[in-house]
Amino acid sequence: METNTTENIETSTTETLEESATETSTTETTDESITETETAVATEQTAPDTANDSETNTKTNTIQFADFDLKPEIQAAVQEAGFVEPSPVQKEAIPLILEGNDVIAQAQTGTGKTAAFGLPIMSKMEGNGEVEGLVIVPTRELAMQVSDELFRFGKNAGLKTATVYGGTPYGKQIDRIKQASIVVATPGRLQDLLKSGKIKINPKFVVLDEADEMLDMGFLDEIKNIFTYLPQERQTLMFSATMPPAIRKLAEDILKDPKRVSITKKESTNTSIQQYYYVVPEYEKDDALIRLIDYKNPTKSIVFCRTKKDVDRLASHMTAQGFKVSSLHGDMEQKQRETTIKGFKKPHGIEMLIATDVAARGLDVNDVSHVFNYALPFDSESYVHRIGRTGRGGKTGEAITLVSPNELRTIKRIEKDVGTKMMSDVIPTRIEVQNSRADELVNKIAHAKVTPEAIELVKTLQHDLDIVTIAHLLASMIQSDNAVKGKDNIGLGLEEIELLIERAMQNRGNDRGRGGPRRRSSGRGNSRNRSSYGGGNRGRGRDSRNGGHGSKRS
Numbered sequence: 258m259e260t261n262t263t264e265n266i267e268t269s270t271t272e273t274l275e276e277s278a279t280e281t282s283t284t285e286t287t288d289e290s291i292t293e294t295e296t297a298v299a300t301e302q303t304a305p306d307t308a309n310d311s312e313t314n315t316k317t318n319t320i321q322f323a324d325f326d327l328k329p330e331i332q333a334a335v336q337e338a339g340f341v342e343p344s345p346v347q348k349e350a351i352p353l354i355l356e357g358n359d360v361i362a363q364a365q366t367g368t369g370k371t372a373a374f375g376l377p378i379m380s381k382m383e384g385n386g387e388v389e390g391l392v393i394v395p396t397r398e399l400a401m402q403v404s405d406e407l408f409r410f411g412k413n414a415g416l417k418t419a420t421v422y423g424g425t426p427y428g429k430q431i432d433r434i435k436q437a438s439i440v441v442a443t444p445g446r447l448q449d450l451l452k453s454g455k456i457k458i459n460p461k462f463v464v465l466d467e468a469d470e471m472l473d474m475g476f477l478d479e480i481k482n483i484f485t486y487l488p489q490e491r492q493t494l495m496f497s498a499t500m501p502p503a504i505r506k507l508a509e510d511i512l513k514d515p516k517r518v519s520i521t522k523k524e525s526t527n528t529s530i531q532q533y534y535y536v537v538p539e540y541e542k543d544d545a546l547i548r549l550i551d552y553k554n555p556t557k558s559i560v561f562c563r564t565k566k567d568v569d570r571l572a573s574h575m576t577a578q579g580f581k582v583s584s585l586h587g588d589m590e591q592k593q594r595e596t597t598i599k600g601f602k603k604p605h606g607i608e609m610l611i612a613t614d615v616a617a618r619g620l621d622v623n624d625v626s627h628v629f630n631y632a633l634p635f636d637s638e639s640y641v642h643r644i645g646r647t648g649r650g651g652k653t654g655e656a657i658t659l660v661s662p663n664e665l666r667t668i669k670r671i672e673k674d675v676g677t678k679m680m681s682d683v684i685p686t687r688i689e690v691q692n693s694r695a696d697e698l699v700n701k702i703a704h705a706k707v708t709p710e711a712i713e714l715v716k717t718l719q720h721d722l723d724i725v726t727i728a729h730l731l732a733s734m735i736q737s738d739n740a741v742k743g744k745d746n747i748g749l750g751l752e753e754i755e756l757l758i759e760r761a762m763q764n765r766g767n768d769r770g771r772g773g774p775r776r777r778s779s780g781r782g783n784s785r786n787r788s789s790y791g792g793g794n795r796g797r798g799r800d801s802r803n804g805g806h807g808s809k810r811s
Contacts, residue, residue, distance in 0.1 A: 320348050326355055328380040330414035335376065338409065344369040349518040351377050354494065359515040361495045361508050365645055370466065370496045371406045378462040378492070379411045382438060390439040391460040393483065395470040397422040397443060397591070398598060402621045403466065404441040411438065422446055424591040431455055444471060444479040451486040459488045465511075468497040468504055469638060477503065484511050498645075499638050530648035532679040534658040534668055536757070537748040542659050543574055545684050545747050546631060549657060550580070550609075552685045552693060555627040557601065559620070559646050560611045563632045571631060572611045585612040614639050623649050630658040633667055637674035662749065665757055684748040698735060 321342050322335045346364040353360050354377035364370055382389045394400050404420040419433040421442035434440055434456055450456045471480060493512050497504050508515065537545040562568045565586040572584040583597045600606040602622050614634060625647045634640045647654025660668055672679055718727045
């Protein structure tokens with residue numbers, strides 16, 4: 258039985274986004290040769306929801322994976338994976354790659370990029386015992402995931418993968434590379450191996466995945482240097498979520514007459530993700546996060562912070578509140594990082610991952626139902642990458658951002674940059690969460706199965722108590738366990754938010770320090786009214802993912 262020969266080769270390089278703010282403007286592609294595609298609710302592992310694809314070019318609507326000229330062994334792997342209809346980026350990119358073209362593709366995370374480049378290049382490989390494909394990615398986590406996915410596609414064709422990143426001896430990695438058809442590597446260690454002469458590879462296919470992330474992390478010089486060691490005769494593919502000028506310049510240097518696939522700005526975020534923001538003073542953010550988790554009851558969630566210090570502090574606080582939490586940032590040892598990610602991927606393992614931007618890049622977990630931005634990201638591209646951790650595998654997701662009153666203009670800038678609309682909402686009150694839990698409790702009791710042990714217990718209790726008293730006592734015990742802690746009201750109401758937005762737009766920030774927001778009147782009043790678009794039906798009858806169950810604490 259073949260196993261994936263993944264290898265640990267590349268220590269964490271730099272975490273500039275954690276320590277300093279870098280704003281990069283998203284540039285719209287204007288090249289006339291670009292083929293525009295619409296965003297798709299699709300991933301590398303499941304077929305997209307065609308209901309969200311109504312605007313896709315009609316001439317590609319009926320294309321299926323079986324229509325592509327893939328090797329029989331690769332086609333069999335596609336069928337085993339359950340692929341049926343390709344996502345837009347796959348529809349456009351796969352035929353171009355099979356024809357032998359260099360390709361530059363703009364597509365967000367969660368749209369099936371690994372399959373978009375992996376399936377066609379593996380169909381073109383000979384399996385001659387040499388390294389035929391090289392995939393360069395920004396992080397070790399993404400390297401492992403891409404390698405696993407490619408191995409799954411290529412195992413029927415006898416194509417092995419080696420994952421190259423720091424942290425293990427050179428000798429072991431070199432042995433793995435010698436056995437591989439495809440090497441998936443991070444830039445730092447790959448450059449070391451090539452410069453030292455420890456490996457010599459002549460790949461026919463070279464892929465830069467998440468190219469904008471590699472540039473953000475400071476890998477531009479390494480990428481340029483790596484290409485000096487690669488053969489001139491090759492097929493080069495570049496995939497990137499955004500197309501800033503530096504990416505365009507790099508593409509000009511390393512690609513030959515590339516065909517282009519892009520996604521329009523207005524569709525740059527996954528349409529299966531609902532996006533909300535809540536205005537909360539800094540001192541209430543911990544309470545707000547707990548209240549939202551209690552109300553929405555995520556299956557799994559990722560909470561993003563800006564710095565490693567914030568990650569550690571918040572992880573300790575949430576653990577103390579009884580949540581199953583783990584943290585992820587660049588200061589952690591490699592084995593600890595891998596253990597954390599494996600624990601988060603397990604069905605009944607870690608429920609909440611608190612992470613920095615850099616540490617969580619490339620993380621692919623299909624059942625993340627919610628992403629929480631505890632702090633705003635440093636730039637708009639990071640926002641897109643953060644929320645792309647949910648809404649994967651054809652599922653829906655929620656992205657929730659906690660915003661301090663003086664950050665509202667930043668929200669508007671992000672909306673403009675990425676072409677999306679975040680809906681304003683109000684943190685649920687303690688009573689609202691309690692009522693939601695009560696509704697769910699009634700439903701669970703109504704559908705519960707009566708066990709023989711329960712019957713015997715009630716019979717025993719009836720020796721001293723009547724049946725009504727027994728029911729009251731049991732209900733009291735259950736409600737006590739599900740009690741919602743904290744103050745009644747957290748954060749600002751909608752009228753307060755609207756007033757702050759109006760002031761920000763009128764005064765361009767001149768009145769940010771003018772006394773702050775108005776205090777909420779007692780009894781919540783009109784200032785806490787629900788918006789017509791943000792949360793008008795957020796009470797009873799919510800679905801099981803977004804509320805009504807209560808939080809799961811250990």
